[in-house]
Structure formats: structure tokens, C-alpha cells
Amino acid sequence: MNIAIIGYGYWGPNLVRNFSTASNCSVLMVVDFRLERLTELKKQYPSLITSTNLDDLFNNRAIDAVVIATPVFTHFDLAKRALERDKHVLIEKPMTNSVEQANVLIDLSIKKNKVLMVDHTFLYTNGVQRMKKMIDAGEIGKLKYFDSTRINLGLFQPDVNVLWDLAPHDLSILNYLKSEKPFSVQATGISHTNNGIENIAFLTINYQSDFIAHFNCSWTSPVKIRMMLIGGDKKMIVFNDLEPSEKIKIYDTGYQHTTDEDKNKILVDYRSGDIFIPKIENKEALSNMAADFISAITNNTTPISNFQSGLDVVRILEAAQKSIKNKGKEVII
Ligand SMILES: NC(=O)c1ccc[n+]([C@@H]2O[C@H](COP(=O)([O-])OP(=O)(O)OC[C@H]3O[C@@H](n4cnc5c(N)ncnc54)[C@H](O)[C@@H]3O)[C@@H](O)[C@H]2O)c1
Numbered sequence: 079m080n081i082a083i084i085g086y087g088y089w090g091p092n093l094v095r096n097f098s099t100a101s102n103c104s105v106l107m108v109v110d111f112r113l114e115r116l117t118e119l120k121k122q123y124p125s126l127i128t129s130t131n132l133d134d135l136f137n138n139r140a141i142d143a144v145v146i147a148t149p150v151f152t153h154f155d156l157a158k159r160a161l162e163r164d165k166h167v168l169i170e171k172p173m174t175n176s177v178e179q180a181n182v183l184i185d186l187s188i189k190k191n192k193v194l195m196v197d198h199t200f201l202y203t204n205g206v207q208r209m210k211k212m213i214d215a216g217e218i219g220k221l222k223y224f225d226s227t228r229i230n231l232g233l234f235q236p237d238v239n240v241l242w243d244l245a246p247h248d249l250s251i252l253n254y255l256k257s258e259k260p261f262s263v264q265a266t267g268i269s270h271t272n273n274g275i276e277n278i279a280f281l282t283i284n285y286q287s288d289f290i291a292h293f294n295c296s297w298t299s300p301v302k303i304r305m306m307l308i309g310g311d312k313k314m315i316v317f318n319d320l321e322p323s324e325k326i327k328i329y330d331t332g333y334q335h336t337t338d339e340d341k342n343k344i345l346v347d348y349r350s351g352d353i354f355i356p357k358i359e360n361k362e363a364l365s366n367m368a369a370d371f372i373s374a375i376t377n378n379t380t381p382i383s384n385f386q387s388g389l390d391v392v393r394i395l396e397a398a399q400k401s402i403k404n405k406g407k408e409v410i411i
Pocket of ligand 1: 085086087088090107109110111113115146147148149152170171172177197198206243278362
């Protein structure tokens, strides 16, 4: 199977490297508008075909699949053209910049019988896979909350706000771990530049059950934090992605409440037990992701980060954007 990659900026080189070493596929071509990026690529991969012209890719019948690693606003057009040319498509996160566009791509991929997948890289980390196993096995209990902080002195993106840039990772993890569909969102944010694109944003997702999720995203923090707290009624998980080896800690912590009938008071009983640190193999998530895409094409399997996962994330982001523009008003999903 021959793969072509569009976009050799910051993220593209990671995709070229992982697909080049993946089984059952070879990277045939890389396209980027910027000649200097292709010159850079040629130093490492002299045999790869490079081009600044997208037609070279779309007209090449030997290319079976296209990987899109360009800015978000270009995803829809590029993916649509690739599907129309009967090519399987992998799009970098977030899938598109609207639900309408995501739905057009999904319908087209079904009509063309081609794989359409999104790179939600974190779903392929051994840490997230381990959390999924523990949650599904009931070890954490009934999930009560998900609280994520993803902040640093980040690169201001010219086309999307900080939620579209940073939250897809955490949103895809949330949707993967929690099968219940979100009910509504409320979000606030601020732009400290004159382009109106928010560089700090806070998002809350409400559910019909008693579960709640919250996200804090910023490009303007002096410290880098990549942390998720996942609370269940049996145990609580702390996922710290900046920890080199001990990314996940399971706290045997909980609380029980009873109501004192006479005084009508809530009495809370706390439990603080052991902390368990599972051993997690540190394999690069992108190689698992590449293998999942190839398997979806060659073995007809459903990828973990499938188009539904892409659409679900875009749906939340679009609703959050609406809420931000309406000063935090609740938007039903
Ligand atoms: N999965 C992850 O963890 C992860 C991490 C970083 C970025 N990303 C995603 O990867 C995508 C690219 O991000 P980036 O940071 O690499 O951006 P970038 O701006 O560094 O690179 C994009 C490259 O695409 C090229 N390009 C743009 N439009 C093109 C077109 N129409 N045809 C050909 N080339 C074109 C540009 O010249 C540039 O070299 C985004 O969707 C981003 O969200 C994902």
C-alpha cells in the first residue's frame, strides 16, 4: 500500500517517520507548498518523491492513501479531494472546523467505501489504553468527573482558538473513556490579541447523569501542565503526561455521604488509601496509530480513532465556540 503525506511542517515529519517504518505500507510522496521543507525532507529520505503541486498526488493512481498534516482550515478541501479520487484518508486532529464539513466527509467516505480516520494520537498511548481497561473492568467505579489542564507558553495559532488547538486530545480521551454522550457545553474564553482568537479558554461539558467534565486550555501559562484527573466512586486517576515513566497514578481515595435525618445535614466520610502506579510500556503512540490506519485499509477493521470519534470532538468544539461567543451561555449538543 502506498501512502502520500500532505504537510511537512511541525507534525508532518513524525508521520513520515512512523509510516516509513510501519509494516505493509510505504511512503511514496510528500507534498508541501514550501520548497524549503521538501529540501529538508530530501536530506533524510532521498528516495521519496516530493512535490509542491497537489495535482501530482491526486492524479497518481499508485497512491492508495493520503495523510493530511496541514492547518485545520485546509483539512476539509484536501480530504474531500482525496476521497473523490478514491483514496483512503487520515486527517490530523481536529478533523474539520465544522460539524457540517465532517458530515460531508463521512458521507463521502461511506459512498466511496474508503477509510476515513482522524489522528487522535493520545488514544494510542499505552497510558490511555491502560486507563480504558481499568475503567471498563469497573476498577475505578462509576465515573463522576473528568478535569483536564493543558496549559503552557504555546504557539498562538493563526486560524483556530486554543480549544480547537489543544482540547481535541483531551476531548477524544474523554469520549473514549466515557461512553455516555454529552448533553450540553458552557465555555468562556478571552483573546489578548487583536484577531479575536481566544488564547485562554475554559470549557465545561454537562451530562444527563451526575458526571461532569472540565477543560482548562491556555497558550499563555508560564508553566507547562498536562494533567487529567478522573474521579470514580471507587478510585481516582491522576494522569500526568509530563511524567517520564509514572504517568498514571491510581488513588484508592473516595468519599461516602449520608444524611443526618435529624439535623438534615450531609455527613461526608473520607477514605484515603494506597496509591498504585501501573507499569506502562513507553511505545510511541504514532506507530500504533499508523498500524491502526493500515489495518483498517488492509483488514477492514474499525480504527480506534475512527470518523465518529473525529465528529464527536468537532461537535463539542463547535458548540464551545458558540458558547464562548455568547459569554458562556449553555449550548445543548
Ligand atoms: N496529533 C498531534 O499530537 C498533533 C500535534 C501537532 C499538530 N497536529 C496537527 O497537525 C496539523 C498540522 O500542524 P503543524 O503544527 O504541523 O502545522 P505547520 O504549520 O507547522 O505545518 C503545516 C505544513 O503544511 C503545509 N501546507 C499548508 N497548506 C498546504 C496545502 N494546501 N498543500 C500542501 N501543503 C500545505 C505548510 O507549508 C506547512 O509546512 C494540524 O491539524 C495540527 O492540529 C497534531
